[in-house]
Amino acid sequence: MVKESHLWIHKLIYIYSPKTIPIGDGWWGAGEKPSTEDKTIHRFVVKTSVEETEDLHRRIDQTRFTDPLEDSRFNYGFNSNYLRRVLSYWRHQFDWEKQVKVINQYPHFKTKIEGIDVHFIHVRPVQKAGQTVLPLMMVHGWPGSFYEFYKIIPLLTKTDSDAVFEVICPSIPGYGYSEAPHKKGFNTLEAARIFHKLMERLGFTEFYVQGGDWGAFITNNMAQMKPECVRGLHLNMVIARTDSLGQLLSLVIGRYLPFLVGFTKEDVRRLYPYMEKNIYDILRESGYLHIQATKPDTAGCGLNDSPVGLAAYILEKFSSWTDLGNRDLEDGGLERKFSLDDLLTNVMIYWTTCSIIPSMRFYKENLKKDFKTRVDRVTSVYVPTGLAAFPDELLHCPSAWAGSRFADVCSFTYMPRGGHFAAFEEPQLMAQDIIQFVEKVESKSHK
Amino acid sequence: MYKELALALGLGTVVALVFLKKRKSVLKAHDGWWGVGACHQGPEDDSIRPFKVETTSEEIEDLHRRLDQTRSFPSLEDSQFNYGFNSKYLEKVVSYWRNDFNWRKQVDKLNKYPHFKTKIEGIDIHYVHVKPKSLAEGTRAVPLMMVHGWPGSFYEFYGIIPLLTEPSSPDDITFEIICPSIPGYGFSEAPHKKGFDGVCAAHIFNKLMKRLGFNQYYVQGGDWGSLITTNMAQLEPNAVKGLHINFAPPGKAGLLMMLSILFGRRFPKLFGFTEHDVKRLFPTMEKLVVDAIRETGYMHIQSTKPDTAGRGLNDSPVGLAAYILEKFSTWTDPEFKNLEDGGLERKFSLDDLLTNVMIYWTSKSIISSMRFYKENFSKGLNQPHAKLPVYVPSGVASFPNELMHSPKSWVTQKYHKLKTYTPMARGGHFAAMEEPQLLAEDVQILLQFKLLYNDRSLL
Numbered sequence: 001m002v003k004e005s006h007l008w009i010h011k012l013i014y015i016y017s018p019k020t021i022p023i024g025d026g027w028w029g030a031g032e033k034p035s036t037e038d039k040t041i042h043r044f045v046v047k048t049s050v051e052e053t054e055d056l057h058r059r060i061d062q063t064r065f066t067d068p069l070e071d072s073r074f075n076y077g078f079n080s081n082y083l084r085r086v087l088s089y090w091r092h093q094f095d096w097e098k099q100v101k102v103i104n105q106y107p108h109f110k111t112k113i114e115g116i117d118v119h120f121i122h123v124r125p126v127q128k129a130g131q132t133v134l135p136l137m138m139v140h141g142w143p144g145s146f147y148e149f150y151k152i153i154p155l156l157t158k159t160d161s162d163a164v165f166e167v168i169c170p171s172i173p174g175y176g177y178s179e180a181p182h183k184k185g186f187n188t189l190e191a192a193r194i195f196h197k198l199m200e201r202l203g204f205t206e207f208y209v210q211g212g213d214w215g216a217f218i219t220n221n222m223a224q225m226k227p228e229c230v231r232g233l234h235l236n237m238v239i240a241r242t243d244s245l246g247q248l249l250s251l252v253i254g255r256y257l258p259f260l261v262g263f264t265k266e267d268v269r270r271l272y273p274y275m276e277k278n279i280y281d282i283l284r285e286s287g288y289l290h291i292q293a294t295k296p297d298t299a300g301c302g303l304n305d306s307p308v309g310l311a312a313y314i315l316e317k318f319s320s321w322t323d324l325g326n327r328d329l330e331d332g333g334l335e336r337k338f339s340l341d342d343l344l345t346n347v348m349i350y351w352t353t354c355s356i357i358p359s360m361r362f363y364k365e366n367l368k369k370d371f372k373t374r375v376d377r378v379t380s381v382y383v384p385t386g387l388a389a390f391p392d393e394l395l396h397c398p399s400a401w402a403g404s405r406f407a408d409v410c411s412f413t414y415m416p417r418g419g420h421f422a423a424f425e426e427p428q429l430m431a432q433d434i435i436q437f438v439e440k441v442e443s444k445s446h447k
Numbered sequence: 448m449y450k451e452l453a454l455a456l457g458l459g460t461v462v463a464l465v466f467l468k469k470r471k472s473v474l475k476a477h478d479g480w481w482g483v484g485a486c487h488q489g490p491e492d493d494s495i496r497p498f499k500v501e502t503t504s505e506e507i508e509d510l511h512r513r514l515d516q517t518r519s520f521p522s523l524e525d526s527q528f529n530y531g532f533n534s535k536y537l538e539k540v541v542s543y544w545r546n547d548f549n550w551r552k553q554v555d556k557l558n559k560y561p562h563f564k565t566k567i568e569g570i571d572i573h574y575v576h577v578k579p580k581s582l583a584e585g586t587r588a589v590p591l592m593m594v595h596g597w598p599g600s601f602y603e604f605y606g607i608i609p610l611l612t613e614p615s616s617p618d619d620i621t622f623e624i625i626c627p628s629i630p631g632y633g634f635s636e637a638p639h640k641k642g643f644d645g646v647c648a649a650h651i652f653n654k655l656m657k658r659l660g661f662n663q664y665y666v667q668g669g670d671w672g673s674l675i676t677t678n679m680a681q682l683e684p685n686a687v688k689g690l691h692i693n694f695a696p697p698g699k700a701g702l703l704m705m706l707s708i709l710f711g712r713r714f715p716k717l718f719g720f721t722e723h724d725v726k727r728l729f730p731t732m733e734k735l736v737v738d739a740i741r742e743t744g745y746m747h748i749q750s751t752k753p754d755t756a757g758r759g760l761n762d763s764p765v766g767l768a769a770y771i772l773e774k775f776s777t778w779t780d781p782e783f784k785n786l787e788d789g790g791l792e793r794k795f796s797l798d799d800l801l802t803n804v805m806i807y808w809t810s811k812s813i814i815s816s817m818r819f820y821k822e823n824f825s826k827g828l829n830q831p832h833a834k835l836p837v838y839v840p841s842g843v844a845s846f847p848n849e850l851m852h853s854p855k856s857w858v859t860q861k862y863h864k865l866k867t868y869t870p871m872a873r874g875g876h877f878a879a880m881e882e883p884q885l886l887a888e889d890v891q892i893l894l895q896f897k898l899l900y901n902d903r904s905l906l
Binding site for chain 2: 030064066070072076078079083181284286292296297308316364
């Protein structure tokens with residue numbers, strides 16, 4: 001009798017407890033795995049040298065320019081005429097030593113996890129009386145870096161809210177100052193587990209996570225792997241499109257009867273015309289994804305040798321993904337939202353670390369044949385979630401669909417402006433949204 | 448009264464059909480202007496100037512400098528060529544290129560055939576023109592234009608040219624060969640205006656043949672060359688007497704194609720499928736979809752952002768070599784992806800491979816070569832030339848390792864006068880360079896087929 005009731009209780013618990021995805025384990029260092037691992041956290045300072053700058057200048061000086069097609073603007077990719085201006089700035093005005101000081105304004109660290117050095121910055125808050133300090137990990141994407149968060153960090157480490165944040169921004173292994181995995185198979189699940197281990201090593205048992213681009217997938221996985229550790233998940237890229245029959249049908253109906261499928265006016269504005277926004281624009285903008293998901297070593301080879309090539313490749317995304325209309329501008333609209341100093345600092349992080357190739361490999365490791373059926377794609381997320389839907393994000397997800405992936409949506413905000421690189425472009429708006437989301441979660445949990 | 452009406456309708460229909468058929472059969476092309484700025488009024492300079500490929504010590508020193516400053520990044524353990532060009536083998540290639548490859552000697556080799564340039568529609572068109580050294584009594588050399596593709600060049604034909612201009616057998620036909628460079632590739636000037644697609648190239652090449660004094664000629668091509676020569680035949684069916692291609696990708700997906708994909712595995716004979724056809728097409732998901740996705744990343748990025756994709760490659764010779772030679776590996780045999788060295792030197796010499804890369808490097812044409820993809824694909828797949836069949840006598844050489852396989856029944860959907868369809872014994876995408884003997888034999892077969900079946904209009 002007692003045994004049977006145990007079984008029933010187990011069954012009940014299983015049905016009502018959130019499903020998690022397996023944590024797994026890995027080894028990414030060169031060669032065989034040793035018996036012990038060095039778990040110390042080392043202080044790290046970004047450095048540069050005269051040789052590094054001279055080498056860069058030499059390569060910029062030997063750029064072989066070609067003319068763009070007449071009147072092609074940014075529709076064929078990065079316009080060569082505007083590229084000349086960027087290069088001239090990079091060569092003669094950009095001060096890498098000064099930028100390195102800017103990068104070093106926050107403390108950097110490295111620690112070995114699963115065989116590779118993982119880099120992160122760790123910024124402690126300015127705590128006012130009565131404020132709770134909440135740890136927050138913010139994860140970047142491609143072709144970004146931890147540097148994208150430099151404008152938003154001060155808005156989170158010093159707040160007027162009940163909460164103030166202790167911010168940790170790691171570099172995804174293979175990006176920037178984090179060592180690249182030496183073995184095949186390093187995908188977002190592996191990165192998520194490594195970041196969990198990092199937070200554990202830093203002494204955090206509960207924390208918030210925030211991400212966009214790959215960061216959105218990684219933080220998503222973190223919430224799925226160990227929901228007990230993730231207090232809340234905030235995403236500026238809403239990854240809830242499942243292309244299920246239900247979603248596809250609502251796309252068809254939603255054009256004419258939006259209220260029937262839960263679409264708001266803003267949803268309709270962002271989703272339609274369907275073919276243009278969901279098919280053509282995506283096809284036009286996903287060439288990089290296709291080649292990186294199949295031949296990353298080839299795609300990145302020339303970019304690792306040519307800073308101009310690297311800059312054109314990366315900055316083209318900062319143009320198109322901030323506003324697709326930028327493709328029709330002679331200068332790609334880059335300097336409307338970003339400074340050349342900031343844009344080139346991000347490029348220099350890829351350049352000085354030779355990380356463009358491993359950064360591209362991440363696409364291949366994740367976009368395998370099983371990318372729709374992989375365990376994390378078919379499992380929901382049960383931690384409190386805050387979604388910030390920016391209007392110029394590449395693919396829009398209506399709030400009505402958020403529930404198909406996220407079981408506990410605490411806030412869904414239609415942001416007034418901003419594109420893919422939200423933290424970089426609209427730090428104020430993003431910080432506001434994170435804070436209001438966290439306030440909601442904290443007040444709920446105190447009840 | 449009704450009788451008259453019926454007659455009028457009947458006649459009207461017949462006239463309309465004839466009219467429509469006539470209009471449908473010939474592709475129309477307008478003269479373009481691809482030079483800088485506005486089109487000049489007045490006659491164009493149509494002189495033909497001899498051209499010599501040249502190099503300088505500065506050019507070679509610059510190349511060496513860039514090779515010496517290569518920043519390589521190690522490939523993942525046990526990844527061979529599955530993530531793209533393998534870093535270990537790339538180091539070998541770079542070392543050979545830097546220390547053993549002799550560009551001056553290769554330039555001499557390039558110049559062993561006469562080169563020319565002539566301005567057409569505002570841009571300089573480069574071509575190689577090889578006349579046979581000796582002709583048998585009473586015969587004429589048959590003019591044949593051979594068009595390359597991407598990432599190839601006119602140089603791909605250097606192995607096959609002597610087999611066609613000096614055939615060993617007295618029964619073989621002797622050819623006079625013209626190998627142009629597609630505008631934007633190699634030594635042909637790149638178009639300065641948007642919109643230069645395969646039909647525009649075909650129109651220019653037809654003009655070139657006319658300018659050289661040929662009213663009737665044959666054409667051969669693979670990769671883009673196959674599309675361009677097909678367009679040439681569609682544009683000028685009276686000038687193009689025969690068309691030979693070694694690449695015939697499936698055109699529009701018609702009903703027959705769909706049915707054959709659905710039922711061809713069970714009932715191969717119904718669709719004329721051979722064992723080889725079945726092997727190449729089924730399982731359909733794997734062979735037609737997954738394999739295609741795996742190998743078309745370059746096509747996707749070049750069709751959308753060519754200026755970005757080519758930017759780094761125009762500055763980094765190593766990047767350029769990796770990008771181009773990866774294709775010479777995978778497109779020769781898909782199994783080569785699993786080899787540490789990509790199997791490159793099994794079918795090609797490093798000298799030949801690097802000479803082709805040097806043509807892109809010295810002419811700075813990688814970006815303009817990539818733009819051709821955008822110009823052809825961005826208008827969609829429903830272009831007039833894609834809907835029109837080809838009425839010129841055609842021959843297809845189907846190589847076993849070609850990227851996309853088209854069984855005979857699919858080819859006849861577009862090529863209505865298919866005379867020969869030859870499953871080749873071996874070879875991949877770069878057929879002229881890899882198997883020049885086999886390709887030359889098949890060209891001869893097509894022409895002799897025509898001889899046999901009475902079409903002696905040219906010979």
